[in-house]
Every structure is written in C-alpha cells, then in structure tokens.
Amino acid sequence: xPRIGVYVCHCGLNIAGVVDVEKVADYAGKLKDVVVxxxxxxxxxxxxxxxxxxxxxxxxLDRVVIATCSPRMHEETFRKTVAxxxxxxxxxxxxxxxxxxxxxxxxxxxKATEKAKDLxxxxxxxxxxxxxxxxxxxxxxxxxxxxxxxxxxxxxSLDLADAGFRVYLVEKTPSIGGRMAQLxxxxxxxxxxxCILTPKMVDVxxxxxxxxxxxxxxxxxxxxxxxxxxxxxKKPRYVDEQKCVGCELxxxxxPVKIPDEFNEGLSQTRAISIYSPYAVPKIAIxxxxxxxxxxxxxxVCGKCLSAxxxxxxxxxxQPEEFMLKVGAIILxxxxxxxxxxKMPELGxxxxxxxxxxxxxxxxxxxxxxxxxxxxxxxxxVSPKTVVFVQCVGSRDKRFHxxxxxxxxxxxxxxxILVREKLGKNxxxxxxxxxxxxxxxxxxxFYRRARELEIEFVAGLPSDIRSAPDGSLYFDVYDKGTNKxxxxxxxxxxxxxxxxxxxxxxxxxxxxxxxxxxxxxxLEAHPKLRPLESLTAGIFIAxxxxxxxxxxxxxxxxxxxxxxxxxxxxSGVIELEPLTAVIDKNLCSGCQICESLCPFSAIExxxxxxxxxxxxxxxxVEAMCQGCGLCVSACPTKAIKMQxxxxxxxxxxxxxxxxxxxxxxxx
Amino acid sequence: xxxGLTDLMSMAKPNIEAREKFLSKLGNKELVxxxxxLKCTSGCTALKLLELKPHEIVKLxxxxxxxxxxxxxxxWTCVTCLKCVQRCPQxxxxxxxxxxxxxxxxxxxxxxxxxxxxxxxRILETGLAEASQEVSTRKMEVFDRESLNLxxxxxxxxxxxxxxxxxxxxx
Numbered sequence: 001x002p003r004i005g006v007y008v009c010h011c012g013l014n015i016a017g018v019v020d021v022e023k024v025a026d027y028a029g030k031l032k033d034v035v036v037x038x039x040x041x042x043x044x045x046x047x048x049x050x051x052x053x054x055x056x057x058x059x060x061l062d063r064v065v066i067a068t069c070s071p072r073m074h075e076e077t078f079r080k081t082v083a084x085x086x087x088x089x090x091x092x093x094x095x096x097x098x099x100x101x102x103x104x105x106x107x108x109x110x111k112a113t114e115k116a117k118d119l120x121x122x123x124x125x126x127x128x129x130x131x132x133x134x135x136x137x138x139x140x141x142x143x144x145x146x147x148x149x150x151x152x153x154x155x156x157s158l159d160l161a162d163a164g165f166r167v168y169l170v171e172k173t174p175s176i177g178g179r180m181a182q183l184x185x186x187x188x189x190x191x192x193x194x195c196i197l198t199p200k201m202v203d204v205x206x207x208x209x210x211x212x213x214x215x216x217x218x219x220x221x222x223x224x225x226x227x228x229x230x231x232x233x234k235k236p237r238y239v240d241e242q243k244c245v246g247c248e249l250x251x252x253x254x255p256v257k258i259p260d261e262f263n264e265g266l267s268q269t270r271a272i273s274i275y276s277p278y279a280v281p282k283i284a285i286x287x288x289x290x291x292x293x294x295x296x297x298x299x300v301c302g303k304c305l306s307a308x309x310x311x312x313x314x315x316x317x318q319p320e321e322f323m324l325k326v327g328a329i330i331l332x333x334x335x336x337x338x339x340x341x342k343m344p345e346l347g348x349x350x351x352x353x354x355x356x357x358x359x360x361x362x363x364x365x366x367x368x369x370x371x372x373x374x375x376x377x378x379x380x381v382s383p384k385t386v387v388f389v390q391c392v393g394s395r396d397k398r399f400h401x402x403x404x405x406x407x408x409x410x411x412x413x414x415x416i417l418v419r420e421k422l423g424k425n426x427x428x429x430x431x432x433x434x435x436x437x438x439x440x441x442x443x444x445f446y447r448r449a450r451e452l453e454i455e456f457v458a459g460l461p462s463d464i465r466s467a468p469d470g471s472l473y474f475d476v477y478d479k480g481t482n483k484x485x486x487x488x489x490x491x492x493x494x495x496x497x498x499x500x501x502x503x504x505x506x507x508x509x510x511x512x513x514x515x516x517x518x519x520x521x522l523e524a525h526p527k528l529r530p531l532e533s534l535t536a537g538i539f540i541a542x543x544x545x546x547x548x549x550x551x552x553x554x555x556x557x558x559x560x561x562x563x564x565x566x567x568x569x570s571g572v573i574e575l576e577p578l579t580a581v582i583d584k585n586l587c588s589g590c591q592i593c594e595s596l597c598p599f600s601a602i603e604x605x606x607x608x609x610x611x612x613x614x615x616x617x618x619x620v621e622a623m624c625q626g627c628g629l630c631v632s633a634c635p636t637k638a639i640k641m642q643x644x645x646x647x648x649x650x651x652x653x654x655x656x657x658x659x660x661x662x663x664x665x666x
Numbered sequence: 667x668x669x670g671l672t673d674l675m676s677m678a679k680p681n682i683e684a685r686e687k688f689l690s691k692l693g694n695k696e697l698v699x700x701x702x703x704l705k706c707t708s709g710c711t712a713l714k715l716l717e718l719k720p721h722e723i724v725k726l727x728x729x730x731x732x733x734x735x736x737x738x739x740x741x742w743t744c745v746t747c748l749k750c751v752q753r754c755p756q757x758x759x760x761x762x763x764x765x766x767x768x769x770x771x772x773x774x775x776x777x778x779x780x781x782x783x784x785x786x787x788r789i790l791e792t793g794l795a796e797a798s799q800e801v802s803t804r805k806m807e808v809f810d811r812e813s814l815n816l817x818x819x820x821x822x823x824x825x826x827x828x829x830x831x832x833x834x835x836x837x
Binding site for chain 2: 067345391395396397433434458459460461462463474475476478479484518
C-alpha cells in the first residue's frame, strides 16, 4: 500500500485568500492511502520544506503531493526536498492551486475550494502510479553560437572566449558593431560611442577563440541542449577576405553611387565599399544589387578589378555553408528603429527638416554625412530653433504600446550636444509626455540638460505643419503654463522608439523561441529567468528581448554568457528522464513514429526474433525531448511517455468523475 | 464662453460614483484611459477661439466632475472634427466623452446654447444644418444658387419632420 503525504500551501494569501486551505487539507487527509495531510503558510520556505522531510521519515512516506503554485515555479525545489529525505524525486506530484484556482477564481471562493479539493484528489490518484526515474547524463559540445554582432553579441562572445569556450559569432551585415557603432556619444557620461566600442570589436576579430562570420545568416538549427547542429550561410562578398587590405582604392574608382546604409541613407557610398569607418573586419564588399558587372552579368565596368593592387576582387565567389556543432546558443539580434512615416501627422519623410533620432546621431558624428556639423536639412544653414518630439511610435496603442526605454535619454543627450555644438543662442525645446530618467546617473543628466537652458514643454504636438515657404510650425499645449505655444523650428528630431527586428519572426521559428505580445523574444521568466528562452540551451541578450540601453544590454550579455558557462562548464549535463520508451513486444515496425519525430530520436533497427527478421523502433534517449508525438501516434500503443503515462492520466480522470462527485450533484 | 470651471473645481471633491455612472453610459472604459500627453489639446480645432481643452474634459470625467461638465457651455464648443480620436496614442476619445456629456445635458434639461436650437429648427424646416447662402465676389457681385445654375434644394416632406420629431423625443 502506498503511503502518501499531502501538503497544502497558503502561499501567504495568494491561495489562502480565496481557497479554504484548512478544508482542503482535511479533505485530503480522508482520502485513501493518505497518511498525513497538512497546510502551511509557505511550503517553499525552509520550515515548510523541513516539515515535509521530517514527515517522510517519521511516517515512512513513499509518495508526496504538494498543492501549491505552478510546477514551473517550484517543482524543482520540491523535487530536491523529497530527494534529500531519501525519496526518488519523481515520486512527487505538484497540484497547482494558485494559477489554476485562486488567481482565476478569486470571485468565487466556495467553488474555488471545491475545485481545489478535486485537483488534490486527482493528484493523489496520479501520485500512486508514478514510477521512480533517474536523470540522464549527456555529454555536451563546449562551443557556443552567438547570433548578432552588436554590443550584446560582442560582449557575450568576449566573455565566453575569455573563459576558454570556442565561439562562433554570426553577423548578418558586413561588419560587427551594430546600433552602437552608429551612435555619436552615449548617455549619461557622453563617452564617445566608437571610442568605447571599437576596441571591443578589434578584440573580437583578434581573439583566438572566436570565429567571426560576417555577412552570414543561420539557415537551420537541429539537435538539443548541449548538442545543437547549426548551418550557417556566408554570403559572397566578391572580395577575397585573405587578400583585401581595406585600402579603399576600389571605392574611389567605383562609378555606382548608392545610399549609405550605415549613415541611414543620408550620404552616398559606392557599390563596392567598406561598411563603416570602423568596420571589423575591414574588408570591402560588393553590393550585388548595384554592381554593374554582377547586375548585368557582362564584362562591363570592372574598374575595381584594375584598381585593386592586392588582386582581391573575385566576381566568381559563391555562398559558403558551414555546419557548426555547438552546446548552446545566444540570440543577440537587436532591434530596429521605428519608421515615423507611419505617423503622417508628424511629416517625417514629407518635410526635409523632420528627421529621426538615429539620423541625427549620424549627423552629430564626426565621421557622419556632415562631418559632425548640424545643418537644417532644408536651408543648409545652422538651425536657430531645434525641437525634439518624444514617444514617437512608442507608448502608442496605434503602433507599440511599450515604452522604448531609450527615447528620453537619447533626446537629453542629443539636446545637450546641440547646445554644446551650436552655443547659447539656439533655442532648444523638448516636447515630452513623461520624462523617464530611471537609470544610474540619468536624472542627474536630466538636471544638467535643464541647466543648459533646454526648454521642456510638457505636452506633445498633434501635428507638424509646413508654411508655403517650406518652413515648419506647430502648436503645442503646455501643461505647466496652460498656454498654447506656437513654435517655428528649423529642425525637428523625432524620438523614434525601438521595434522588433524585422527578421524576428523567422528567427523565433528557426530557434523555437517564443515571442511576447510586444513582438520581442520571450524570456523564460520575466524576473527570475530573464536571460533564458523556454528552449533549453538557447539564451537571449540585448534588445531582441525588449528595448534596452547600452548598460542593460551589456549586463544582459555578460549574464547570458555566464549562464552558458554554467551550463557547459562540466562537459556533461543532466536531462530530465521524461522520454518515450518502446515496448518492443508491441511494436509492429510500422515506422509512423520515425516519420513524425521532430528530433530524429527514433531509429528503426532490424532484429531477429525466433528466426524471423523484424524491424523495430528504438528511441535514441539522448535525442528524445519527450514531446509525446510518437506516443499518441503509435497504433499498437507500444510507446509510453515516462512520467506521463496513459494510466496516470486516466486515474486522474477517474478521480475527477468519481461517483462521490456525482452524488454531490454537479 | 468661459464658464469658470476652475472655480467650481477648486471647491469640489472627486466623485467616484458619478464617474462610474458616466462610464456605464459611455460603455467603453478604454475611451477614458488617458495619460495626459496633451496631444488632443495641442491639435484641438476648438481650442484657439473657444478654449476647449479635451485633455481637461477627460481628466474631469475621470475624477467624477460629470455634473459640472454637463451643465457647462464648454461641451458645446466641440466641432466634432475627430482629430483627438484619430491621434490619441492611448485610444481614448474626448469626442465620445463630450457626446455623452451633451446627451446628459439634454436629459437634465440644461439650457442648450441658442445656436444649437437654431440648427435643430433649421434641420426640421429645411433638412439642412446650415441654410443655403448667397456668395459675393471681390467685385461685390452677388450670386445665389439659381444664378450659378445649381440645382434647387428640395424641402423635406412632412413625413420627415414627423420621423425626426419622433427620434428627438425618444432620445
């Protein structure tokens, strides 16, 4: 006869505020085979756990049911508890009285208590049928794939490489550096962005443990935690990486002018170019959509061929595919800047003098399109009145409901830089709703901006209009003065927010990582597991998880790297024993399971039974992820899911629909 | 048009019940979910001449100063251009709020500005909110519809007036 202990947790008032926990414990105590039933205010606390351990020993319990919060929260905690008392950790059943009962039925406490009783009864029915299981140990690849070469990917790669791990850093564009490379200064210290970033970029290129794959994209991911197989396509540069010295002679002779992506299209580059002044690797690349020879497939042009002294140009270059074996993956693919032309009332792309904050960042930069000089784009002269408009595309239900978390601080920084560059006589206005200066040193920065006579207007303009001569004007109602101000700026900078990367849908499907409602990648737990995805071995860092500034991004990247080191350090990981097992006597060799398995964990093996050769399915335990597809598909019911067997489920259903309940008249 | 709302407000206390009653008439709570960015007021067509501040109306409703608003003239200044609805980043709507306030004013039999009553009788008589007008050029030549070869305006049938009156009484 099983000897079961049932423990009902109050979770403070989270459960006990709705469910009558005492009644539930009393009820559990009267169920068959239950030896002891108790309730306690915090079962997960030291005292609660000690109570369970002492009971296991004193009452000789062999199975435990804990009615508490979601198993996602504390199943692992309680498995350790029962294991410490000598029980197999899989002889534990968690009943969820918080997410499944008290939080969702807070209006109906009596019915909630009845439901809690039923769930406990079902838990007791299941726990009797649980079997002891042992964790699997799998060896892992001590190599890591980092996707995205922005500051997050760079930081994570360097941390991992310094710790002795082999790192493959895959970057889509021709150079690493990401958004941070485009910025002029960084808030709140006004450090030059390139000065603090480029040394790290060079470190990545030089590090013996880092393989840098630029102009490359991940095309396929298979395998599982510790043993992922990833294929990466490296698109052709049409320039030999070994030979190119980055002298830019080719760029000077190329006749095809195209918008410079790095400068947000504000200046022109050539069809053969080096991505940015600080590109790493500093190797030229030919844009196949614009290069005359690649576009028309004829012997035209070819000026770069004769200009290149290193003979590095190679029009015959083909895409290369790499197969990488890695133990873990860090996704650091970053975010994009909101396209303000979706808000026609602001006139972005319609009026020359309305520009975005990332464009202004390039304008402020000494290596940017204007060499760091601020001009009013329409007249070409230095502006007299500069206006910043906040919350463009963010905190706006029409576009993105979330706060972009960088717009306020980026504007403060840019406003301060305008004051520094253009001097005292320029009027600077910031039209804002709420000024969010939450980080370390940020509010001090806000104060500094006010000291520099930057005027803060508490109110957002409804629309920006253009006079017949092309000059701009708008009205804004200021909360502080209760006045409608009329402002005639000659430069308007929009604080465009950050939005999910356009490839994030593809990436989320490729890596089996979910997305949250805002479109960014979803972390395993918003507070306690912010760096992990819900897929084991895949971590997330930086603004692909949500809009983030540089300090937070770097902290997250180092954190994700530390999580990877923790996972792969010992070379071996323990996996849950929740795999499928096959009863060979029942297997008919139909191969349905083999064709269905998404993890290629089923192999068909030939076997000779009593002189007859038969084909039987076999589970490769290390590959099986316990998804259960094969279990439900097997026509002969030869496959069983460990810890989630049909018998266990049916016992729960039976307990739920038992006669006693019908008598209760529901 | 200035109604001295400020004076009344400085004396008053927030009234949660009035707010709840108002919300049940409005039907959709999202329409009052305002974070006071003032975009509506910055662009309000009726602000410059008539001093309508939509953000203030929304805030007053949220604090329950519904009766004061329903009895004030300010709610009749809205020209229903719907700019505030279009551009509100939180999908709140000063316009919908003002319409409910106007209905409450009628229910309470508060005196409605004369222009509105004039418009009402114009619709009843002519079917139009505005009477057709003559236009004059810079040379002071005067034209009416007939001299411009525009079609004649038909006056509504009696049945229209009956239906119109019925609707007005029901509301």
